[in-house]
Amino acid sequence: MNGYVETDIKESALELIGNTPLVAFDRLYTGPGRILAKCEFMNPGASIKCRSSLHMINMARESGELKPGAPVLEVTSGNQGCGLAVVCAVLNHPLTLTMSKGNSVQRAVHMEALGATCVRVPQVEGTYGNVTLADVKAAEAEGLKMVEETGAFYVNQFNNKSNADAHYYSTGPEIWKQTGHRVDAFVATVGTAGTFTGTSRFLKEKNPEVQCYVVEPEGSQPIRGCDITKPLHLLQGSGYGCIPNIFQFEYMDGTLSVTDEEAVHYKNLIGQKEGLYVGYTSGANIAAAVKLLESGKLPKDAWVVTVLNDSGLKYSATEKM
Incomplete structure (x- = not known):
């Protein structure tokens, strides 16, 4: 075989991190507006x-x-x-x-x-x-x-500041590029606050009009300023009942609360309508995106971007509601 043949071979699993697809949830949510979800479960460790x-x-x-x-x-x-x-x-x-x-x-x-x-x-x-x-x-x-x-x-x-920086340098720019620079709102659950802080910072630098909302479990909403009435909830890895040290209020426009039942409902809908098996915080993110679009706070044709944090394979059957 003569000549140069171009190959596409990754050097290691590290090159599989990031550059995840952005998928429209047009079957789960028919509008007005649109929900776009970043498929972070496709990273090699199956999460963002x-x-x-x-x-x-x-x-x-x-x-x-x-x-x-x-x-x-x-x-x-x-x-x-x-x-x-x-x-x-x-x-x-x-x-x-x-x-x-x-x-x-x-x-x-x-x-x-x-x-x-x-x-x-x-x-x-x-x-x-x-x-x-x-x-x-x-x-x-x-x-x-x-x-x-x-x-x-x-x-x-x-x-660790580099936690948030990871999303400022990767997640935010990817979303901006994939949407053709059209993002009306970004919503995300908060654990360490790395994803929310880094991504929101980037998006707001590109367009200060982008609305960024924190998603918190109902009854565990310290960022909203509420007393903790339900420290036990299904959203593993988020909603710890404290304001994370790397969280920055300047990049937040508001908060949205989601119950365990809503998180489970939308987690199941993501599977049944969109064919994706994801975890509870992903369900919470989609539930919050729907609430925001239905709230009237955004234009009727708004695009709301969120993240599918991890695979449903990371959870036990005993955690089902």
Whole structure:
């Protein structure tokens, strides 16, 4: 065979992170307006957290804070751990993760299949599938103890600026390009606030008129300024009952609340109408997008962009309503 033949071969799984499709949910929601969903479950770790995992590790390596081959440790609800497991496997960093036993065991299985060690920490007050801030703090305490004992690099996603920067440099620009620069609103659940803060910052820099809304579980709405009346909810990885340290109010135009029942309803509709099997926060994001479009706060032909955070395969059957 003569001549040069162009190939399209990725060097590693790291090149599979990002550049996810944006799909119209025209079957689930028929208007007025339109819902566009970013398919973050298509990242190699099956969630949006692959983006921040790669960026946080790369920044630590570039700064010299993380040496080649050095151990890494993080506290996770599962998705960040899976993303870090992808990155650390490729870059040859031993990875240890602490996670509440209330988070889906599927996530621990996923992380360990990629070579990570997952330490599942007993819950303080939650139940399986319902993780509270106290449960997260217990996992954090165990993680910090291990960091002190081992000297591992602590990723610290809740306080790491590179978490939000990952979405400023990737998620936001991708959405802007994919929509042809037409975004009327962006809505997203908040865990660490990396996705919301970074994406909203980028979109508002491009067009200050873009409306950005935080999605919170009903009864756990600290960003809205409400007392916490329901710390137990189904939205794993979000709605921890506190305002995250990297959250920035200047990029927020309002909040939307979603009940467990609404999240489950739309999670199921995404599967039945759009053929995509996703998790509970994805259902909450779509529920919130529908509420915003039906609120009259946007033009009738508005395009609302949101994210499908992770795969439904990360959840247990016992978590169903």
